[in-house]
Amino acid sequence: MIARIRKELEALGDRPVQWRRWMHQHPELSFHEEGTAAFVASVLKAEGLIVREGLARHPDRPAGTGLIALVTGSRSPSERCFALRADMDALPIPEVGKAGYCSLHPGVMHACGHDAHTAMVLAAGLALHRMREAWSGTVMLVFQPGEEKEPGGASLLVKEGALTDPAPTGILGQHVTPELASGKLGFRSGPFMAAADELHLPVRGRGGHAAKRAELVDPTPIAARLLPVLYEAAERAKPAGEPMVMSFGRFLAQGATNIVPDEARLDGTLRTFNEELRAMLHDLLPRVCTGVAKDMGGEAVLRIVKGSPVVKNDPALTARMRDVAVQLVGADNVVDMDIRMGAEDFAYYTHVMPGCFFRLGTGNPAKPGTQSGLHTAAFDIDEEAMTLGAAMMMAGALNELQ
Numbered sequence: 001m002i003a004r005i006r007k008e009l010e011a012l013g014d015r016p017v018q019w020r021r022w023m024h025q026h027p028e029l030s031f032h033e034e035g036t037a038a039f040v041a042s043v044l045k046a047e048g049l050i051v052r053e054g055l056a057r058h059p060d061r062p063a064g065t066g067l068i069a070l071v072t073g074s075r076s077p078s079e080r081c082f083a084l085r086a087d088m089d090a091l092p093i094p095e096v097g098k099a100g101y102c103s104l105h106p107g108v109m110h111a112c113g114h115d116a117h118t119a120m121v122l123a124a125g126l127a128l129h130r131m132r133e134a135w136s137g138t139v140m141l142v143f144q145p146g147e148e149k150e151p152g153g154a155s156l157l158v159k160e161g162a163l164t165d166p167a168p169t170g171i172l173g174q175h176v177t178p179e180l181a182s183g184k185l186g187f188r189s190g191p192f193m194a195a196a197d198e199l200h201l202p203v204r205g206r207g208g209h210a211a212k213r214a215e216l217v218d219p220t221p222i223a224a225r226l227l228p229v230l231y232e233a234a235e236r237a238k239p240a241g242e243p244m245v246m247s248f249g250r251f252l253a254q255g256a257t258n259i260v261p262d263e264a265r266l267d268g269t270l271r272t273f274n275e276e277l278r279a280m281l282h283d284l285l286p287r288v289c290t291g292v293a294k295d296m297g298g299e300a301v302l303r304i305v306k307g308s309p310v311v312k313n314d315p316a317l318t319a320r321m322r323d324v325a326v327q328l329v330g331a332d333n334v335v336d337m338d339i340r341m342g343a344e345d346f347a348y349y350t351h352v353m354p355g356c357f358f359r360l361g362t363g364n365p366a367k368p369g370t371q372s373g374l375h376t377a378a379f380d381i382d383e384e385a386m387t388l389g390a391a392m393m394m395a396g397a398l399n400e401l402q
Contacts, residue, residue: 001134001395002391003393004078004134005398007096007172007240008126008127008130009387010126011127012247013223014392015123016122016123018164019043019118020118020119020386021100023039023110023115023118023386024065024098024101024110025102025104026039026098026104026113027087027090027103027110028089029062029090029091031065031145031146031149031153032065033087033089036088037067037164039328040143041053044069047125047133048129050174051067051069052068054093054276055068055157056146059377061276063135064193065088065145066144066145066156068140068143068162068163069125069140069143070138070141071125072132072138073137073139073140074132074133074353075133075134075136077136078136078401079137080136080168080400081140081166081167082137082171082206082397083140083141083168083172084124084140084142084169084397085139085142085346086122086142086173087117088131088144089114089145089148090109090114091109091110091111091148092105092107093107094107094377095111096378098367098380099367100210100281101110109377109379111375111376111377111379112148112375113175113176113379113381115304116176116381116386116389118143120174120273120320121142121390122141122388124139124390124393135351135401136250136339137401139266139401140163140166142157144157147272147346148367150164150188150198150307152307152345153345154308154345155345157348158349161274167353169187169353169400170314170354171349171354171356171399172356172397173346173355173357173358174358174360174389174392175357175358175359176385176389177360177361177362178371179219179363179371179377180335180360180361180362181364182363182364182370183277183363184334184335185328185335185361185388186211186314186334186359187318187335187356187358187360188318188336189313190313191312191344191358192311192312192313192337193339193340193357194245194273194310195271195278195283195308195309196276196307197269197270197272198267198269198304198305199246199266199269199302199303199304200304200305200309201268202263203228203266203293203298203299204219204263204300205218205260205297206257207262211245212232215348216260216298217296217298218260219263219298220254221301222264222292222293222296223265226266226288226289226300227248227251227266230246230289231246233284233285234270234281234285237256237281237341238274238382243273243339244272245269246268247268248266248267249267251265252266258266260379270304271338271342275309275310275340286302286304290302290371308344308345308347309348311344312347312348312355313357313380314350314351314354318356320396320399321358321392321396324395324399328391328392342374344357362385367382
């Protein structure tokens with residue numbers, strides 16, 4: 001079967017790379033993937049596949065940009081179903097470089113590889129359809145919006161029941177990884193990626209003319225004081241050795257040289273693997289903020305937006321996928337991954353069905369940008385790795401449908 005998979009992918013030629021480059025040039029932010037969804041649907045429909053559109057309806061974007069297609073094998077009747085997932089959204093980052101396929105949308109780029117994820121699942125779907133006489137069952141192709149933004153497109157698809165007709169026995173997802181060499185596949189059983197929550201902290205005081213500071217309550221030093229206090233409180237709360245990250249990426253106080261603002265803002269993230277610790281911090285941190293601000297004459301109400309849970313790779317499914325990977329690339333090119341404090345809304349699938357989320361190596365020192373980190377302006381991938389990513393998705397699905 002591996003030989004047939006490779007043959008069908010080879011027959012697609014450079015189409016997957018061209019799909020990826022079109023999406024790379026036309027990136028769209030979370031829940032605004034109308035053009036991407038239409039492009040994906042057109043490729044699938046041209047192959048004769050039926051597509052369910054308008055899925056993953058966000059409260060602010062009721063049209064829905066998610067879609068699902070079913071590829072059915074014809075070798076013999078089977079009710080088994082397995083899902084392959086791709087995410088489609090881009091990031092608000094101005095792109096640098098990439099002659100020939102740089103983003104045409106100023107300030108927006110595919111800096112996390114979702115264009116490649118989508119192109120690889122498209123390739124897998126078309127190749128599976130073209131070899132449908134060789135296998136039985138159904139492969140569900142899931143093209144999901146909004147991975148980068150809460151509430152997460154995966155959570156909306158699960159809530160809508162989009163993955164219940166038919167119900168997959170499991171789901172496979174992947175992520176391009178610049179720190180992993182092109183040609184390698186990475187796996188981890190059990191908890192793999194962290195739960196992620198958003199932290200939004202307005203700090204209110206009483207602003208006015210900077211020359212009358214004695215009459216004011218300046219929110220800026222209150223916010224500055226809160227940073228080390230919050231970091232220390234979180235570190236003290238967690239058990240020794242327990243992985244946890246809290247970071248604040250934005251500190252905003254929009255006054256002027258002679259104006260003390262009424263409000264300063266802190267915005268950040270909390271990453272955990274332990275649900276008990278997560279709940280404890282959700283209780284502790286707002287109380288710390290309130291107390292510190294009150295002592296300094298101000299007010300601070302921490303709002304925590306609960307995000308994706310932990311990605312839990314099913315041990316049995318992950319072991320089988322690792323075996324498939326060894327068949328594809330050999331044991332020397334299959335590596336064990338450490339836990340990652342990054343978050344992934346693929347987690348929502350892993351809490352309702354067995355799931356496996358693996359890493360596809362796309363770093364190549366001979367190709368500019370392919371070793372640049374995720375979410376950076378110079379990010380790119382070694383496109384030669386896409387054939388392996390598509391093959392792994394195909395082989396993994398067929399292995400589960402046997």
